[in-house]
Amino acid sequence: MVCSHCAEVLKEKLEENGFRVQKIELGELQLAETLDKAAYKRLVAVVRNNGFDIINDEASQIVERIKHLIIDHIRSGEPLDGNLSDFLSDRILKDYQQLSRLFSAVEGKSIERYFILQKIERAKELIVYGEKTLSEIAYELDYSSQQHFSRQFKKETGLAPSHFKNIKENKRTSIDQL
Missing domain, CATH: 1.10.10 (Arc Repressor Mutant, subunit A)
Incomplete structure (x- = not known):
């Protein structure tokens, strides 16, 4: 899971299927009961049918x-x-x-590389919201300067942040797609 909404949706789906969720956070699920093999297979099916996977290793x-x-x-x-x-x-x-x-x-x-991609995705989000200047976004994302932020943004997206701010098409990538 990569967002809190995902955790809420999965919790709802698990409870609909008879599982008692004790704790669900990003990347972690704890059930109130121990599962036998049949229940575990059902759990895996519910999780996978909702676009997630169970990580055991x-x-x-x-x-x-x-x-x-x-x-x-x-x-x-x-x-x-x-x-x-x-x-x-x-x-x-x-x-x-x-x-x-x-x-x-x-x-x-x-x-x-993952860190940079996440920073750029957050920058896109902040640019789309339009509440902060590019300089404020660069500062929030811990870039040494607005120029460094702009260079890295352009390298990753192909667009200058100011140009990105002006376009109207779908600007964001789902976090799980990075």
Whole structure:
């Protein structure tokens, strides 16, 4: 799951199918009961029929944790206290090189690339809302300057942020499609 609305929808679907959801957050589901094999198969079917998947292996769980830490950090608007590698290592309690190799193997892109894509997607969202200047957006997304933000935005989207602001077509990509 990549958004709170997804968690709400999945919870509703699970409860409709007789599961008692104890906790559901981005990337995590806890049920109130232990499942037998038949109930587990039903759970998997409900989850998959709603566009999600169950992740049981440790590597995928770590990658999902990295994604959610990045998304939550970007949405917070707070600058990193240090660098991205320290931020992730401190929260996951693993060496960054190990996290980086694992992420690249599972996702086919680096953590840094994923981080940039998430920042650009957040920038698109903020531009579409139209409540902040490009300079404020650059600052919120922790770019060293508006010029650096504009260069990276143009590199990723093919458009300058000011041009993007003026177009009227669908401007955003779902987070789960990144």
